[in-house]
Amino acid sequence: MAKSTNAAMAKLALGIAGVAALAGVTGRLAAANPPPPVTGGADAQQEAQTLGQDAAALQRSLDQGQRLGGAGDDHFFFRDDEGEGDHEREGDHEWEGDEEGEDDDGQGFVLVPPQSPNGSPLSAPQGGSQLQASQAASQLQSPQSGTPSQPVVPRRTRTRRS
Amino acid sequence: MNTLVEITGAEVDLEPWFRRVESVLTRFDPTSPLSQLNRAGGSWVLVPPLLYRAVAAALEAARETGGAYDPTVLEALEAAGYSRSFELGPQAQGLARPAGRWFAITLEPRLGAIQLPPGVRLDLGGIGKGLAVDGAAWRATREAARQGRRPSYVINAGGDLAVQTAAGEPPVQVDIDDPFHPDRGLASLRLRRGAVATSSTLGRRWGEGLHHIIDPRTGRPADSGIIAATVVAGRVSQAETLAKACIVMGDERGMRLLKSKGCQGLLVTGDGSVLFTPGLEDYLHAAV
Numbered sequence A: 001m002a003k004s005t006n007a008a009m010a011k012l013a014l015g016i017a018g019v020a021a022l023a024g025v026t027g028r029l030a031a032a033n034p035p036p037p038v039t040g041g042a043d044a045q046q047e048a049q050t051l052g053q054d055a056a057a058l059q060r061s062l063d064q065g066q067r068l069g070g071a072g073d074d075h076f077f078f079r080d081d082e083g084e085g086d087h088e089r090e091g092d093h094e095w096e097g098d099e100e101g102e103d104d105d106g107q108g109f110v111l112v113p114p115q116s117p118n119g120s121p122l123s124a125p126q127g128g129s130q131l132q133a134s135q136a137a138s139q140l141q142s143p144q145s146g147t148p149s150q151p152v153v154p155r156r157t158r159t160r161r162s
Numbered sequence B: 001m002n003t004l005v006e007i008t009g010a011e012v013d014l015e016p017w018f019r020r021v022e023s024v025l026t027r028f029d030p031t032s033p034l035s036q037l038n039r040a041g042g043s044w045v046l047v048p049p050l051l052y053r054a055v056a057a058a059l060e061a062a063r064e065t066g067g068a069y070d071p072t073v074l075e076a077l078e079a080a081g082y083s084r085s086f087e088l089g090p091q092a093q094g095l096a097r098p099a100g101r102w103f104a105i106t107l108e109p110r111l112g113a114i115q116l117p118p119g120v121r122l123d124l125g126g127i128g129k130g131l132a133v134d135g136a137a138w139r140a141t142r143e144a145a146r147q148g149r150r151p152s153y154v155i156n157a158g159g160d161l162a163v164q165t166a167a168g169e170p171p172v173q174v175d176i177d178d179p180f181h182p183d184r185g186l187a188s189l190r191l192r193r194g195a196v197a198t199s200s201t202l203g204r205r206w207g208e209g210l211h212h213i214i215d216p217r218t219g220r221p222a223d224s225g226i227i228a229a230t231v232v233a234g235r236v237s238q239a240e241t242l243a244k245a246c247i248v249m250g251d252e253r254g255m256r257l258l259k260s261k262g263c264q265g266l267l268v269t270g271d272g273s274v275l276f277t278p279g280l281e282d283y284l285h286a287a288v
Helices: A002-032 A041-049 A055-063 A133-139 B015-025 B033-038 B049-064 B074-079 B125-146 B236-249 B251-260 B278-283
Strands: A110-112 A129-132 A156-159 B005-008 B044-046 B106-108 B113-115 B153-157 B160-164 B172-178 B181-200 B205-207 B226-233 B264-269 B273-276
Touching: A041 B049, A055 B125, A055 B160, A110 B278, A156 B153, A156 B160, A156 B181, B015 B033, B015 B049, B015 B125, B033 B049, B049 B106, B049 B113, B049 B125, B049 B236, B125 B153, B125 B160, B125 B181, B125 B236, B160 B172, B160 B236, B181 B236, B181 B264, B181 B278, B226 B236, B226 B251, B236 B251, B236 B264, B251 B264, B264 B278, B273 B278
Parallel strands: A156 B172
Antiparallel strands: A110 B181, A129 B273, B005 B153, B044 B113, B106 B113, B153 B160, B160 B181, B172 B181, B181 B226, B226 B264, B264 B273
């Protein structure tokens, strides 16, 4: 027991020495290469945590009743089984992509097939499908018109070369 | 960022977030934290948390793609003539400089410090845009939760976009531009939630065979036969780096990469052929 405690203390000491050595290196180098100002503190760390975050994962956590972090959120539950403050609304059970056979396969995206009774006119050889760009617009099926009224966000956007 | 960001449905002001990310990750401002880090090759540098996280994400993307996506291509990019913001025009070319030294970058998470190897400089342009959109989507989701409602938004930064619809809403149609004729649509997808990104060698181009997607192996603009790639993924940053990797890798390896990551994609070759992952077949339709 004492040995393992000593070993742990030794590791800790090494860790501290490592950080101190690194800090020393950083400090020395800072004179020659002034580092950018570190907008440190909890706010900067919290800001950085959102970079590249998975919004779908956040929503799943919220759906499982996980609290939001941060000031002012201490009393927030997305789903409260006790009824009081229950935010669950009609239609919520449809949330996890159970329409039209869609499934995100755990990859965080949900594609929806075109609304066509004929299915895709294309067959997929192994390893992928292929057609000519000039023919794509005519060979791929067209969606049926008709979307529900009063959409919350525009129902169309573009991805283009960048 | 030199990019038009279109945001709809997000009930939170995301402009400060995009401006903040740009100010940290731009390579065109010599005073930005990224530029300062790039000038300090060989030294440990304390960096803002945003930059630390972006570099960590870029290195993870490099690992995921076997180095086909490589944030250390800046020397090669500048040697190819892309040394200042694109609208200012290309500069003189230098010798091709192979990249591939991303694995030699060292991160110190306890201090938030980064050490680039001497001579290595980073370009976080594409992944930075993707990371910014991911972060914006996360913020929009959090704000919606705070308001007790389901998130519903489209956040589109120059064609790299995140979509989220609420229950009962129709999906969002994402039109994929024809890379040869940007005024025309090539195909469309309907997305209930997720991310889409497109990269192309025809976009930022300043001469025959000169574009901004560098093959890290040669240090020259990629010439794999793929001229555009559109990827559907869970996060925009992942879609963006996978799209770039596909253009570097070519059709066969690119398709295998997408399959291994569980993502869907559409690749356009230089002769106009369109290849797409089998899982996308039932979801593509004509852009109308």
